[in-house]
Amino acid sequence: MNGSTSGRGSSPASRTVATSDRFRVGVPASAWFERHALALTALTTATVLAVMLYLPVGAVFVDAVRAEGAVTLTHFADVLTDPFYFGVLAEVIAEPFAIRSHLEALAAWLAAVSISISLESPVPGLDLPVPWVHVDAPPVRKGLFGFTAYQAALSTIASVALGLPAASILANYEFRGRRILRSLTILPFVLPGIMVAVGFYAMFGRAGTLNGVLGLVGLGPYPFVEWNPLAIVIVAHAFYNAPLVARVTVAAWESVDVRTVETARSLGASPRRAFRDVVVPQLLPAVFTGALLTFIFTFMTFPIVLALGGLQLATVEVWIYDRVRQLAYGEAATLAVLETLLSLALTYAYLRYESAQSGLARAASPPPRDPLFPDLRTALSPRRLAIVGYGLVALVVFVGPMASLVAGSFTDGGGLTLRHYAFLLERQLEGASYQTLPWVAIRNSLLFGVATLAVAVPMGVVVSVVTARAGRWGALVDTVAMLPLAVSGVVFGIGLLRGLVFGISLPGGWQFQVTGTVAIVAAHAVAAYPFVTRNVSPLLSSLDPAMVESARALGASRYRALVDIELPLVASGIVAGAAFAFAISIGEFSSTVILASGSDAYTMPVAVERYLGRRSGPAIAMGTLLLVVTAASFVVVDRVGGRFER
Structure with a gap:
């Protein structure tokens, strides 16, 4: 004990020498980096x-x-009080304490609303003996946000x-x-x-x-x-989100346990009552989750409204x-x-709600499935006929849209043709004039996709590992890391353009700038x-x-345990x-349409938008080529499954 150089009584100098020798002789640099690899990759991410x-x-x-080098809230005041942006709410924001005048305006609007019930159908040519409710109300100026x-x-x-x-x-x-159709729900x-x-x-x-x-x-x-371009836009959104x-x-x-339904039936509940009291409460959280994500x-x-409605149906993103x-x-x-503030609030609500519902497990006895069309007599039942009607709508x-996309690339007013693809080929051969x-x-598109893989996959895995091991801080890390879900591509593109592409001045006269391909890959990887x-x-x-x-x-470091055990198990x-x-x-x-403006870094979606503004045929042909490329990714997702296949 008395001769020990590492005991409690040793001098600071002797402990320093012993520590240095131990690091140099007993712990090589590779082992030190292996032990701290996760922390280093997390710091890099x-x-x-x-x-x-x-x-x-x-x-x-x-x-x-x-504004003009000074901090000001003038932009916010101008936007918040402009009826173009906030409609009738702009008056409330401009004069928040004029409560009486606001209430009088609301009362006048309510007094002008009339509700009537008649047997006259509001749809021309549709005469059904059912009462129709007619609501007449003065128009309300919604503004851009509204x-x-x-x-x-x-x-x-x-x-x-x-979707339901x-x-x-x-x-x-x-x-x-059925399995193929279920896999197709990942298509959007x-x-x-x-x-x-x-x-x-x-x-x-x-x-x-x-x-x-x-x-x-x-x-x-x-x-x-x-x-009615708005109706087409809504149907297009339903295609994406249903x-x-x-x-x-x-x-x-x-995840509904069929035994709970059987228990309700044994206690005298009818099939409809058992569905309403047992199944519906377990479905509502999922429906609410899907609806909240759809609203976000x-x-x-942006792209759907820009292509189908333009400034006529301008949303905040388009404007x-x-x-x-x-x-x-x-x-x-x-x-x-x-x-962004609105979308952040909605995304935070979604993440909190998803976290609260994460305990939902797959039922030990899931509901049995009936044959869809067991015989002709059953096939003609009202329920099966309703399913057939829904199938036609679906x-x-x-x-229809995807089939029309492919068919439209090979047809024109005169029948089958390859002239749309010939136009693309001619444009490529003529080169610099376009x-x-x-x-x-x-x-x-292909190069950016491969580069995005090289950046986004390691980042996503590191964030997953940190979130899983952050304990009580995991929810905070997850929320902060999921910011791209709440920030639109247009907003992010503006940030890259104003921040990194234009350059940021650093002390000493240095300029930090990210342009061209690097900026686009960064935008794609973050998304x-x-x-x-x-x-x-x-x-x-x-x-x-x-x-x-x-x-x-058994002696494995945290890094080796991650690489040899955990990552292979989550490979799918x-x-x-x-x-x-x-x-x-x-x-x-x-983001790409902003960052690629005025450069040769445009991608297939940007080319589709540019062609669509001039000739629809070549745009449809380019869209078909884009469909072929994305179909390869869909096949991988369908085969591997990830967490979506159960």
Whole structure:
């Protein structure tokens, strides 16, 4: 004891020498890095997020509160009190204490509302002996934000109305192709919004499939898109989000224990009462989750409205894009901040609600599935006929646009043709005389997709690991890391443009600048890594801790246990997340259209939008090529499954 150099009584100098010798001789540098590999990768990921996500978003916030070099709230005051942006609420915001005048205006509006009930159908040519409720009310000026919320609410209602019947069929009936149909509900996650818009244009346009079918019976052509572009936009949003509602609701339906339903029946409840009291309460959280996600997605809608409605149906996203093009950065930044605050609140509510519902487990006795059409007599029952009717609607809404996209690329007014693809080939061969070349767009999309994989997958895995091991801080880490879900591509693109592309001045006269391909890959990776995290985290958190503890007891470091045990067990989630990341990069439009402006870094979705503004045929052909590329990602997701396959 007395001769020990490492005991309590040793001098600080001797302890320092012993520690140095132990690090140099007993613990090589590779072992030290292995022990601290997770902390180092987490620090690297946090640095990348700070530079490529939080700094650009912060730049947008700074632009919103700065004018002529001084801090000001003038932009916010101008926007919040402008009826163009907030409609009737602008008067309330401008004079918040004029309560009496606001109440008088509300009372006058309510007095002008009239409700009547009659047997006259409001639909021309439809004469049904049922009472119809007519509501006449003075118009209310909604403003830009009000209209954005209005179309998002209508889109959410349409998505839930189309998604719930699909969930009921998939959860309660067995039929050939059920698994394939269930897998197809993942389709919206790998389809670019601009391609969906082109598909709906090919379906409902003047030369579209629907008018072609009507022409066979001597009707049309009808300008469906021009007649009611808002209705087309809502249906397009339902195409995107109804499968999402169906998927989360099917998962909840399959988690219902049939024994609880049988118990209710044994106590005298009718089938309808048992469904209402036992099944519906367990489905409502899933329906609410799907509806909330749908509202968030459609509130931040951009490519579909831009392609189908333009400034005529401008949402906040479309108007921000227009302000950027007009170089009104202060106004665009203010709108972006207000939209981001609203979406952050909604996303936080979704994450909290999802966390509260995460204890939902798969039932030991899931409900049995009945044959969909066991015989002819059953097939003619009202319920089966309703299913057939829904199938026809789903065929028009879900299959029609994509089938029309492919068919439209090979047809024109005179029949089958390849001239749309020939146009793309001619444009490529003529080269420099055109600003948008097809092969350049395809090449850029593939290169950006591969580069996004290299960045987004490691980031997503690291965030998943940190979230799983953060203990009580896991929810906070998850919320902070999921910021890209709440920040739209347009807002993020503005941040990159104003922050990193234009450059940031550093002390000493240095300039930090990220431009061109690097900026676009950064935007794609930040948009994609949350989907890697959402695929990996559930699998990682469900692993048995005893396996890791056993490996650690046998001498494995935390890093070796992660690499040798945990990651192989969540490989399916990693591959599925990688497929999502690639597909999101291929289809990313909102930020790319801003960052690629005036350069040769445009991608396939940007090329589709540029062609669509001039000639619809080549745009549909390019959209078909985009569909082929994204289909490869869909096949990977379908085969691997990740956390979505049960």
